[in-house]
Amino acid sequence: GLKMAPSHVLRCCQRVLAWIPVVFIALVVCWSYYAYVVELCIFTIKNPGEKIVYMVIFHLSFIMFVWSYWKTIFTTPANPSKEFSLSKSDKEQYEREERPESQQEILRRAAKDLPLYTRTGTGAIRYCDRCQVIKPDRCHHCSACDMCVLKMDHHCPWVNNCVGFSNYKYFILFLGYSLVYCLFIAATVLQYFIKFWTNDLPDTHAKFHVLFLFFVAAMFFISILSLFSYHVWLVGKNRSTIEAFRAPVFRNGPDKNGFSLGFVKNVKEVFGDEKKYWLLPVFTSLGDGVTYPTRLVNLDPEQPALDIQPESAKSSVDGQCHPTRPLSESQNRLLGNDPHLTEDSLDADSHKTAGGQGASVLMESES
Numbered sequence: 001g002l003k004m005a006p007s008h009v010l011r012c013c014q015r016v017l018a019w020i021p022v023v024f025i026a027l028v029v030c031w032s033y034y035a036y037v038v039e040l041c042i043f044t045i046k047n048p049g050e051k052i053v054y055m056v057i058f059h060l061s062f063i064m065f066v067w068s069y070w071k072t073i074f075t076t077p078a079n080p081s082k083e084f085s086l087s088k089s090d091k092e093q094y095e096r097e098e099r100p101e102s103q104q105e106i107l108r109r110a111a112k113d114l115p116l117y118t119r120t121g122t123g124a125i126r127y128c129d130r131c132q133v134i135k136p137d138r139c140h141h142c143s144a145c146d147m148c149v150l151k152m153d154h155h156c157p158w159v160n161n162c163v164g165f166s167n168y169k170y171f172i173l174f175l176g177y178s179l180v181y182c183l184f185i186a187a188t189v190l191q192y193f194i195k196f197w198t199n200d201l202p203d204t205h206a207k208f209h210v211l212f213l214f215f216v217a218a219m220f221f222i223s224i225l226s227l228f229s230y231h232v233w234l235v236g237k238n239r240s241t242i243e244a245f246r247a248p249v250f251r252n253g254p255d256k257n258g259f260s261l262g263f264v265k266n267v268k269e270v271f272g273d274e275k276k277y278w279l280l281p282v283f284t285s286l287g288d289g290v291t292y293p294t295r296l297v298n299l300d301p302e303q304p305a306l307d308i309q310p311e312s313a314k315s316s317v318d319g320q321c322h323p324t325r326p327l328s329e330s331q332n333r334l335l336g337n338d339p340h341l342t343e344d345s346l347d348a349d350s351h352k353t354a355g356g357q358g359a360s361v362l363m364e365s366e367s
C-alpha cells in the first residue's frame with residue numbers, strides 16, 4: 001500500500017502536485033486570451049479602429065505578463081557560494097562536537113573572513129544544518145525547495161518557486177503586469193459587459209465569455225493589488241517578507257532598517273542602475289546576493305539594549321559569560337521581549353491578507 005511507497009515516490013508525487021497552481025493560472029490565462037481576442041475583439045466588437053487598438057495594447061500587456069511570469073517560475077533560486085560551506089575537517093569536527101558553544105567556536109573560526117553582519121537572535125553564527133552551510137546575510141533555508149536561498153523572500157506556490165535574490169525583480173514585474181493585464185481587460189470589457197447584461201447585444205456564445213472575462217479580471221485585480229502594494233512598500237524599505245516578519249539581527253541587536261539605504265537606493269538595489277531596464281524582466285539587480293551594504297547601525301536610543309553577545313567579547317569560549325537563552329527567539333517574542341513586536345505583528349497581519357492570495361512563507365526557525 002501507500003505505507004510501503006518509498007520516500008522518493010512520495011517526493012515525486014509532491015513535485016508533480018506542486019505544479020497544479022501554475023497549471024491552473026496558465027489555463028485561466030489561455031482562456032482569457034481566447035475570450036478577449038476571439039470572442040470579444042473578433043466576434044463582438046464591430047468598429048475596426050477599436051478592434052485594432054484593443055488588440056495591440058492587449059498583446060503588449062499579455063507578452064509582458066507572460067514573460068515576467070515565465071522568468072519568475074523558471075529562474076532557479078541562487079544558493080550560497082562554496083566559500084560558505086565548511087571545510088571537510090571543520091565539518092567532521094562540527095559533527096563530532098556536541099556542545100553548542102564548541103560548535104559555535106568552529107563556525108566563528110570558519111566565518112572569520114566571510115562578509116557576515118547578521119547573527120541569530122542569540123548572537124550565534126547563522127548555520128544551516130540541512131545544507132551544512134554558513135548562511136550569508138539575508139539567506140534562509142526553504143523547506144519546500146530544500147535548499148538555502150539567497151535573500152529569500154518567500155516560497156510562492158503560484159509560481160512553484162522560491163522568490164529571492166535571483167527572481168525578486170521578475171516577481172514584482174509579474175505582479176505589476178498582471179495588474180495591468182487585468183485592469184486593461186476589465187476596463188475595455190466593461191461596456192460590452194453592460195450591453196450583454198442589459199440584453200442590448202444578442203444572446204450569443206460570446207456573452208458567456210465576456211461576462212466571465214469581466215468578473216475574473218476584476219477579481220484577480222483586486223486580490224493581486226494588496227500583494228503588489230505590500231511588495232512595493234517592501235522594496236522601498238529594503239526588506240524581504242521574512243525580514244518584515246522578523247527584523248534581521250546585527251551586532252547591536254535587531255534592526256528592521258538595517259539594509260535600508262534610502263528609498264531611491266533601495267529601489268535600485270532590486271531594479272538596477274539603468275532605468276531603461278526597470279520594466280523588463282531581465283536581471284539587473286545590484287550586488288552578488290551574498291553581501292549587502294548596511295547602514296552603520298548605531299544604537300537607537302529608543303531601542304532597548306538587548307543582551308546580545310558583542311563580537312568583541314571572545315571570552316565566550318569557556319561558555320561562562322555567554323548567556324545561552326533557554327527560549328527560542330519566537331518564544332521570546334511571545335513573552336513580549338521583542339521591541340519590534342507591535343510593528344512586526346502589523347506586518348505579519350498585512351502579509352496574512354497577501355498570503356491568502358498565494359504567498360506563503362516556509363522558513364526555518366532560527367533558535
Ligand SMILES: [Zn+2]
Nearest residue numbers: 128131141148
Ligand atoms: Zn539550508
Ligand SMILES: [Zn+2]
Nearest residue numbers: 142145155162
Ligand atoms: Zn522555496
